[in-house]
Amino acid sequence: MDNAISVVGLTKSFGQAKALDGLDLTVARGEVHGFLGPNGAGKTTTIRILLGLLRADGGTATLLGGDPWRDAVALHRRLAYVPGDVTLWPNLSGGEVIDLLGRLRGGLNASKRKDLLERFDLDPRKKGRAYSKGNRQKVGLIAALASDVELLLLDEPTSGLDPLMEEVFRQVVAEETRNGRTVLLSSHILSEVEALCDRVSIIRLGRTVETGTLAELRHLTRTHITAELATPPNGLAQLAGVHDLKTDGATVRFQVDQAELDAVLRQLTTHGVRSLVSQPPTLEELFLRHYETEPVR
Amino acid sequence: MTSLTGTGTLIRLILRRDRVLMPIWMLCMALLPVGLASGTASLYPTDAGRQGYIDSLASSPLLVLFYGPKPAEPSLGALIFWRSATGIVIMGLIALLVVIRHTRVEEEAGRRELLGSTVVGRHAALAAAVLTVSGASLVVGVLVALGMISQQTPAPGAFAMGLAWAFAGILYAAIGALAAQLTTGAGAARGIAGALLGLDFLLRGTGDVAGGGLSWLSWSTPLSWVYQVHAYTGDRWWLFALTTAVALALVLVALRLSAARDVGAGLLPPRLGPAQASATLRSPLGLAWRLHRGSLIGWTIGLGVIGGVLFGGVAKTASSLLEGNGQLTEIMERLGGKSVASDIFIGGSLGIGAIAVAAYAVSAALRMRTEEAALRSEPVLAAGVGRLRWAAGHLVFALLGPTVVMAVTGLFAGLVYGASTGEVGRQVVRVVGAALVQMPAVWVLTGLTVAAYGLLPRLSPAVGWAALAACVLLGQVGAALNLGQSVLDLSPFSHIPHLPGPAAVPLTPLIILTAIAAALTALGLTALRRRDIPVT
Numbered sequence: 133m134d135n136a137i138s139v140v141g142l143t144k145s146f147g148q149a150k151a152l153d154g155l156d157l158t159v160a161r162g163e164v165h166g167f168l169g170p171n172g173a174g175k176t177t178t179i180r181i182l183l184g185l186l187r188a189d190g191g192t193a194t195l196l197g198g199d200p201w202r203d204a205v206a207l208h209r210r211l212a213y214v215p216g217d218v219t220l221w222p223n224l225s226g227g228e229v230i231d232l233l234g235r236l237r238g239g240l241n242a243s244k245r246k247d248l249l250e251r252f253d254l255d256p257r258k259k260g261r262a263y264s265k266g267n268r269q270k271v272g273l274i275a276a277l278a279s280d281v282e283l284l285l286l287d288e289p290t291s292g293l294d295p296l297m298e299e300v301f302r303q304v305v306a307e308e309t310r311n312g313r314t315v316l317l318s319s320h321i322l323s324e325v326e327a328l329c330d331r332v333s334i335i336r337l338g339r340t341v342e343t344g345t346l347a348e349l350r351h352l353t354r355t356h357i358t359a360e361l362a363t364p365p366n367g368l369a370q371l372a373g374v375h376d377l378k379t380d381g382a383t384v385r386f387q388v389d390q391a392e393l394d395a396v397l398r399q400l401t402t403h404g405v406r407s408l409v410s411q412p413p414t415l416e417e418l419f420l421r422h423y424e425t426e427p428v429r
Numbered sequence: 430m431t432s433l434t435g436t437g438t439l440i441r442l443i444l445r446r447d448r449v450l451m452p453i454w455m456l457c458m459a460l461l462p463v464g465l466a467s468g469t470a471s472l473y474p475t476d477a478g479r480q481g482y483i484d485s486l487a488s489s490p491l492l493v494l495f496y497g498p499k500p501a502e503p504s505l506g507a508l509i510f511w512r513s514a515t516g517i518v519i520m521g522l523i524a525l526l527v528v529i530r531h532t533r534v535e536e537e538a539g540r541r542e543l544l545g546s547t548v549v550g551r552h553a554a555l556a557a558a559v560l561t562v563s564g565a566s567l568v569v570g571v572l573v574a575l576g577m578i579s580q581q582t583p584a585p586g587a588f589a590m591g592l593a594w595a596f597a598g599i600l601y602a603a604i605g606a607l608a609a610q611l612t613t614g615a616g617a618a619r620g621i622a623g624a625l626l627g628l629d630f631l632l633r634g635t636g637d638v639a640g641g642g643l644s645w646l647s648w649s650t651p652l653s654w655v656y657q658v659h660a661y662t663g664d665r666w667w668l669f670a671l672t673t674a675v676a677l678a679l680v681l682v683a684l685r686l687s688a689a690r691d692v693g694a695g696l697l698p699p700r701l702g703p704a705q706a707s708a709t710l711r712s713p714l715g716l717a718w719r720l721h722r723g724s725l726i727g728w729t730i731g732l733g734v735i736g737g738v739l740f741g742g743v744a745k746t747a748s749s750l751l752e753g754n755g756q757l758t759e760i761m762e763r764l765g766g767k768s769v770a771s772d773i774f775i776g777g778s779l780g781i782g783a784i785a786v787a788a789y790a791v792s793a794a795l796r797m798r799t800e801e802a803a804l805r806s807e808p809v810l811a812a813g814v815g816r817l818r819w820a821a822g823h824l825v826f827a828l829l830g831p832t833v834v835m836a837v838t839g840l841f842a843g844l845v846y847g848a849s850t851g852e853v854g855r856q857v858v859r860v861v862g863a864a865l866v867q868m869p870a871v872w873v874l875t876g877l878t879v880a881a882y883g884l885l886p887r888l889s890p891a892v893g894w895a896a897l898a899a900c901v902l903l904g905q906v907g908a909a910l911n912l913g914q915s916v917l918d919l920s921p922f923s924h925i926p927h928l929p930g931p932a933a934v935p936l937t938p939l940i941i942l943t944a945i946a947a948a949l950t951a952l953g954l955t956a957l958r959r960r961d962i963p964v965t
């Protein structure tokens with residue numbers, strides 16, 4: 133088994149509402165996998181199924197070689213989970229929660245705990261009800277990151293953290309992956325995904341719409357071209373991969389798919405290029421394209 | 430009065446949020462005395478018949494503890510005001526719970542902060558909660574009065590009774606408002622206000638039962654003034670001036686405290702906790718101990734120690750109440766001597782204690798639902814803990830916690846009663862036994878709540894509390910409402926043998942009840958293993 137997580141055709145409904153509609157997800161061991169999608173796309177539902185808390189209606193899910201529902205307890209000793217909204221027991225201190233969750237998981241690395249408390253700048257003596265949103269999140273993060281587990285399931289773990297703490301989070305996750313840990317990171321923060329993830333999956337309406345390495349995904353994005361030509365262009369609109377073409381005299385503006393860039397530029401030069409501005413593709417555009425509300429395909 | 434800006438809007442918000450719950454409890458409370466009155470009127474149409482009924486009820490110190498001293502005349506109205514006095518305590522309980530629900534609970538959840546940022550005065554939230562509950566109490570009072578008039582009782586007495594019920598609600602709305610200022614957690618605020626209500630009840634009841642040098646206790650507490658209104662016989666209207674003044678004073682103190690503190694903070698300062706977990710906090714059971722220990726200790730001291738001492742202390746005076754009632758004394762002597770009266774009192778009070786303990790059992794079982802709905806069960810279940818192990822931690826407290834409370838109640842009642850009769854060893858064994866014999870009925874309620882939690886998690890609080898309310902109603906007023914024995918037998922408590930007593934203990938009902946409780950618990954756990962978590 134090379135894959136830490138392997139999900140095929142997962143479906144799950146809550147009453148009338150379809151949360152997952154044939155979702156696929158593969159996370160290789162040792163990689164940081166970004167899990168992206170708009171609110172309500174089914175990210176949390178997927179993670180809860182992987183944790184054996186929800187039961188899938190259909191499809192298969194394999195986690196660390198086991199069945200997430202049947203082998204839940206045994207699998208949970210090998211993973212750690214951080215929810216997007218950490219809720220704490222109002223009368224337990226942060227330190228107590230970190231120790232409790234660590235012990236329930238089968239042990240906690242004491243030196244890591246101490247180190248993380250310092251780096252995340254958390255006072256472990258405060259009671260659960262006294263923490264702010266960001267500090268509650270830190271309690272959940274430290275409890276998960278301080279245990280020596282194979283897999284980290286992080287569901288928008290940095291929501292509420294300040295930029296400084298987000299930077300600490302990135303460093304810690306980078307260190308963890310160097311030690312061979314696998315991470316599934318659900319996130320909305322693209323810079324975080326770009327900084328940490330080897331591969332990403334984008335889901336929409338309970339279905340996987342894109343998956344691959346960041347380089348592959350960049351390949352799917354379009355380059356913006358603005359060119360001033362010697363002669364008015366013709367035939368440009370008919371070329372494959374050209375989108376949103378606007379012609380203003382001898383000036384053209386358009387977007388072009390990465391794969392067709394070479395052919396399109398060849399065509400442009402036949403018209404005598406006087407100036408050329410090319411804007412590189414951004415992942416953000418790709419995500420936004422998938423986040424839009426109308427069905428993409 | 431800019432500090433009250435927005436009160437009207439907030440009242441509408443409370444009415445909107447409680448639009449189902451509030452009419453239900455108001456209607457239940459309003460119908461209780463009317464139902465009792467029509468049932469009693471057909472059973473005892475004459476003054477002589479009612480006098481006999483009153484005398485037989487008042488010969489039980491336990492019922493005096495509940496209803497207060499018997500009425501001076503046997504009119505239907507006077508009998509019903511006395512007989513339905515439990516409703517006064519229930520009004521107080523509902524009022525304090527609803528006020529805390531709309532004050533401290535909102536604050537703890539952070540919603541008060543959201544509202545506080547809008548154009549809302551400093552006192553508006555607290556004022557809206559107290560005003561709404563007081564208004565609802567007054568409506569209940571008017572409905573009670575109209576209901577009693579419909580039963581051909583005199584109008585002044587009917588309104589005195591209605592107002593008495595209303596003021597029970599108003600006084601405890603004020604006490605709830607005060608308690609909500611003290612702690613940062615809503616649970617602790619409910620505990621404080623509920624403990625005051627229990628103490629109020631026990632002090633007044635002790636004064637009424639013991640009489641003599643302790644009779645001043647019958648005038649010592651807020652609820653005692655409501656009992657002292659003596660609707661239909663005394664109609665002491667001036668007491669409403671006193672209760673109004675006290676309620677106003679309490680609300681003003683609550684408002685002062687509320688204005689003097691930060692939103693979200695309590696008067697009792699939050700303390701820092703340990704930076705590391707102790708060695709005991711390492712399992713679902715260890716976590717459950719941390720979550721349940723406060724209420725277990727509270728119930729053990731409140732009901733177990735204080736209640737036990739009162740039950741045992743009053744028991745020895747029970748036989749003295751028999752004097753002057755020749756017929757009853759004769760019956761008692763035939764049954765086994767004067768101590769039978771004490772036995773009946775102890776058995777009866779332990780039966781009431783068991784109902785109270787069942788409330789603790791239901792709330793302890795529902796803790797699982799609270800944990801799930803607040804998403805706090807999720808990290809535990811995601812951390813190498815099976816569902817059954819997680820549930821077992823809570824079940825230890827929902828099943829054994831009430832048992833401990835009952836055992837302690839029996840222990841203290843037996844010690845105090847035994848000391849007064851000079852046979853401590855014997856009485857402790859008998860009374861602890863009589864306390865523990867109640868447990869199968871309590872476990873049935875725990876089991877029912879667990880079954881509901883497994884099968885219908887969203888509805889489980891409603892199922893658990895409705896079942897308890899049904900047991901209270903069947904036990905307290907079921908017989909007077911002329912319900913058949915088959916209906917009364919729906920309550921598990923009706924199958925518990927009467928102990929302590931001379932007769933042998935029938936084991937069959939205890940075994941059957943325990944088996945039902947076990948089956949319900951198993952059903953709930955099986956369903957819990959199969960379903961999604963969390964269901965929100």
